[in-house]
Amino acid sequence: MTKHVAVVGAGLGGLRAAEQLRAAGHDGPITVIGAEAHLPYNRPPLSKELLAHELLGGSGADDGETETLAALHQRVEFRRRASVADVTFRLGAAVTESDLPSGTLTLADGDTVRADGLIAATGLRPRRLNLPGPAGLGSGRHVLRTIDDLAGLRAELRAALREAVALEPSSPAAGRVPRLAAGPAATAIAGLPRPRVVVVGGGFVGCEVACTALSLGCEVTVVEPLGPPMLRVLGAELATAVQANHERAGISFVIGQAVIAYTGQDRVTGVVIADGTDPGSARIPGGPASGGHALAGAVLPADLVIEAIGSIPNTEWLAGNGLDLSDGVLCDNKLAVVAGTYPGVPVTAVGDVARFPNPLFDDVPRRVEHWSMPTDTARRAAATLHAQLSGAPVDTTPFRPLPSFWSDQGELRMWSFGSPGLADDVEITEGDLRELTQGLLATYRRGGELVGSVAVNLPPLRHRALREALLK
Amino acid sequence: MRIEVDFNVCADHGQCAIAAPDIFRINDEGHLVFDASPDEALRADAEDAADACPEQAITILD
Numbered sequence: 260m261t262k263h264v265a266v267v268g269a270g271l272g273g274l275r276a277a278e279q280l281r282a283a284g285h286d287g288p289i290t291v292i293g294a295e296a297h298l299p300y301n302r303p304p305l306s307k308e309l310l311a312h313e314l315l316g317g318s319g320a321d322d323g324e325t326e327t328l329a330a331l332h333q334r335v336e337f338r339r340r341a342s343v344a345d346v347t348f349r350l351g352a353a354v355t356e357s358d359l360p361s362g363t364l365t366l367a368d369g370d371t372v373r374a375d376g377l378i379a380a381t382g383l384r385p386r387r388l389n390l391p392g393p394a395g396l397g398s399g400r401h402v403l404r405t406i407d408d409l410a411g412l413r414a415e416l417r418a419a420l421r422e423a424v425a426l427e428p429s430s431p432a433a434g435r436v437p438r439l440a441a442g443p444a445a446t447a448i449a450g451l452p453r454p455r456v457v458v459v460g461g462g463f464v465g466c467e468v469a470c471t472a473l474s475l476g477c478e479v480t481v482v483e484p485l486g487p488p489m490l491r492v493l494g495a496e497l498a499t500a501v502q503a504n505h506e507r508a509g510i511s512f513v514i515g516q517a518v519i520a521y522t523g524q525d526r527v528t529g530v531v532i533a534d535g536t537d538p539g540s541a542r543i544p545g546g547p548a549s550g551g552h553a554l555a556g557a558v559l560p561a562d563l564v565i566e567a568i569g570s571i572p573n574t575e576w577l578a579g580n581g582l583d584l585s586d587g588v589l590c591d592n593k594l595a596v597v598a599g600t601y602p603g604v605p606v607t608a609v610g611d612v613a614r615f616p617n618p619l620f621d622d623v624p625r626r627v628e629h630w631s632m633p634t635d636t637a638r639r640a641a642a643t644l645h646a647q648l649s650g651a652p653v654d655t656t657p658f659r660p661l662p663s664f665w666s667d668q669g670e671l672r673m674w675s676f677g678s679p680g681l682a683d684d685v686e687i688t689e690g691d692l693r694e695l696t697q698g699l700l701a702t703y704r705r706g707g708e709l710v711g712s713v714a715v716n717l718p719p720l721r722h723r724a725l726r727e728a729l730l731k
Numbered sequence: 732m733r734i735e736v737d738f739n740v741c742a743d744h745g746q747c748a749i750a751a752p753d754i755f756r757i758n759d760e761g762h763l764v765f766d767a768s769p770d771e772a773l774r775a776d777a778e779d780a781a782d783a784c785p786e787q788a789i790t791i792l793d
Contacts, residue, residue, distance in 0.1 A: 275782070301787050338790055340778070634782050665744060665785055674744075718761050719745025726749065 261287035262648045265364055265372055267354045267576065268380030269293025271301065272610030272633035274337055276378045279641035281342035285648070289346045290372060292364070294353035294381075294573075295405055300335040303630060305409045306467040307667050309335060314417055314475050328410045335406070354381070359580045359603030376648045378640055379577065379588055379596065379608040383570035383628065388459065392521025392531075399527035401565045403468060412565065419454035419562050420476060453478040457530045457561040459518050461488035463666045465567035466501075469510050470669040472565075479510045480559055482532060484517040492675065493713060494685035497701050500692040501671065501715075508669050513559070522558055529558040572612045572626065587614040587626040592658050594640035595647070605647040607640035609633055619659040619729070620678055620710060627662045627678070635660035661729055670696050672716055677729045679703040679711030690715070700725075733768050733792040734777060740788040750783045751776035 262285070266276045269291050277289050293299075304310075309331060349372070356365040357377070364372045385402035394400060401412045456472045458465045461483030473479045481488065487498035488505070502512055513532060522529040533556035572587040580603065582596060583589035588608050589597045594615055596606040608615075610633035614624045639658050646653040666673045679685075682703035690699030695715050703711035712725045734754065743762055747755040753773055755765045769777065774791075781789040 303785060335787070337787060338781070630785065631783075667742075719743060719748065719757050720761070722745060723749050 262375035263288045263290070263373070264376045264378065264644065264648070265289075265374035266291045266378045266380055267357075267364065268382055268573075268610075268612075269295065269297075269299050269348060269350060270380065270382050270610070270633070271299060271337070271630075272380035272382060272637055273378075274299035274339060274343070275634050275637035276380050276609050276641055277343045277346050278340045279637045280378075280645060281340070282638075283642045283645040285641070285645045287375075289343070290349055290374070291346055292349045292352065292354055292366065292372065294351075294367070295407070296351035297332050297336075297406060298348060298350070299337045299339070300332055300406060301337060302335075302404070303665075304335050305406065306403055306464050307471055309409060310403075310413065310416075310468065310471045311475060314413065314420065326413075328406065331410060331413075332406050354576045356578075357576050357580060359606065362604035364576075374604065376604050376644050377606045378637075378644060379574070379606060379612055380610055380633070380637075381573035381576065382611045383572055385566065386569045386571055388518065388566055388568065390518065390520050393523045393525055393527050394521075398525065399523070399561070399563050400521065401563065403464065403565060403567065404570070412563075415563055416454070416456075416472070416475065416477070423452045423454050423476075454562045455560050456480070456563045456565065457482060457559055458565045458567060459530070460567035460569070461485075461490075461512070461514070462567060462569065463489055463492070463664075465565070466505070466668050467666060468565050468567060470505065470508070470667075473508060473510055473669070477563075480513060480561075481505075481510060482513045482516060482518055482530065482559070484515060487514060488512065492680050494679070494682065494701070494703070496685060496687065496692060497699075497713065497715075500695055500699075501668070503693075504671060504695050505669065516557075519556060521561075521564065527561055527564050529560045530564060531556045531558050533557075570611070570628065574612055577606075587612045589624055590615040592616050592618065593643045593653060593655065594636055594658070595643050595653070605644055607644045609636040609640045613640070615658075617659060617662075618657045619661065620681060620705075629662040629664040629675075631663045632660065659730070661726055663726070670716075674714045674717075674719075674722060674725075675711065676714075676722070676725050677703070677709070677711030679713055681705050681710045689717075732771050732774055732777060734765065735767070735790045735792055736763065736765060737788045737790070738763075740786045741784075742786050742788075744785050746783040746785060747780035747789060751780035755780055 266273045273291050352366040352368045354364045362374045385404045454477045456477040456479045458469045458481045461481050469479045469481050487502045490498045516532040519533045520531040521527045574584045590608050594607045611628050614626045616622045616624045663676045684704045686702045688700045688702045698717045699715040701713045745757045748757050754769045
């Protein structure tokens with residue numbers, strides 16, 4: 260009897276799950292259900308190339324309209340394997356509820372879908388700051404996760420760049436988008452007022468956006484309460500060196516301060532910062548009673564704010580089924596959702612929502628928000644589900660995927676292999692922390708054992724050996 | 732099997748050369764070179780390489 264599989268989530272993980280179901284031999288119907296209205300697309304360019312696309316340099320006086328959402332999407336849409344040509348994509352409606360005993364999913368538009376097996380691939384959504392001040396569409400506060408987020412941010416960036424030039428009457432380019440060289444080109448329009456961008460959060464996405472905004476000619480400040488940027492992954496030494504590199508390029512960092520409020524009526528005009536590591540925890544004298552406007556702390560002027568303070572796994576739709584949803588969805592090493600006592604259709608999970616033990620490191624289940632994980636986990640999750648549905652034995656070979664991701668930041672290209680964040684010891688094994696652009700290798704160990712490598716501006720020819728050392 | 736790489740998008744990350752070393756290679760200048768019509772037996776490797784490409788620059792045409 261053919262079995263129907265519903266893949267919940269239509270990002271990288273959802274697409275790969277469908278492809279890998281076919282590769283595993285599943286020949287029954289597959290429905291991929293996505294909250295976003297778009298076919299699966301690649302997210303990394305959203306903070307880099309696609310954010311800068313045609314805002315940088317090339318755009319002329321009259322072709323400067325923001326590219327349509329569809330055109331932007333087309334630039335990053337994934338190619339789909341021929342094997343998934345018959346897969347139904349049900350887009351623009353999130354799954355809001357699930358009943359695993361019956362295999363029934365309820366969608367935001369009220370529809371229901373019944374399936375014999377499920378793959379959870381719902382990914383993440385950005386954390387938001389709940390702070391006094393302007394909020395919502397048009398407030399100048401942005402997050403960057405989806406292509407819709409990107410389109411909104413691009414529109415405001417473009418407007419701000421135009422306005423900055425238009426404010427300078429003597430500029431021959433008044434009213435036009437400034438032509439800028441690639442790279443840290445902020446000085447290319449010296450003398451012109453520059454749009455002021457504050458990035459809240461000094462993680463990888465925050466730093467990428469900061470570097471892109473700088474390259475577009477914005478004045479950029481990154482606010483991070485916990486320490487130098489990307490501290491948790493890179494370790495203090497390398498994080499400090501990357502900060503110094505970015506500061507030399509022209510980005511300002513406010514470290515050890517938390518954002519406690521925004522100024523402005525309908526639109527953000529500034530970011531209020533105060534000592535502390537927990538956003539929102541700092542006391543606001545006068546507080547809500549005074550409308551939140553009598554604030555302690557310094558104000559960083561801002562035309563645009565981008566909040567990049569981490570993500571929340573989308574697992575609410577699985578609630579009520581007796582699963583462990585404390586951080587993503589708990590899975591075993593085969594990516595089967597740990598069932599506890601729930602009776603129901605089999606469920607596996609892929610990508611950012613899957614919390615599973617990786618024997619490459621230890622037996623602690625963890626979520627890994629790295630770009631390589633959806634593809635790797637989809638292969639195993641699909642094989643496991645297909646075996647469960649077809650009654651075949653489930654492969655119990657240990658699943659030991661090597662996490663990896665990259666980050667392009669100005670002149671720096673970082674590649675991370677393994678889990679540097681687990682390390683208790685970081686050694687700079689190659690290169691000079693003051694000359695990151697010349698190439699540097701950081702080696703991460705835990706209890707003396709290699710757990711990760713970060714290569715900064717090292718040629719890709721070196722990557723294979725770095726991977727193989729971790730897979731030993 | 733025919734393979735196409737969009738060099739407007741390719742950023743020489745070299746991940747394809749790790750996934751499918753018989754098709755893709757990073758040369759001594761650090762740039763990608765590849766076999767545009769590899770043997771059919773390498774299809775699975777080619778699919779892996781296309782999946783692994785951070786810029787999604789690789790297309791398998793047939």
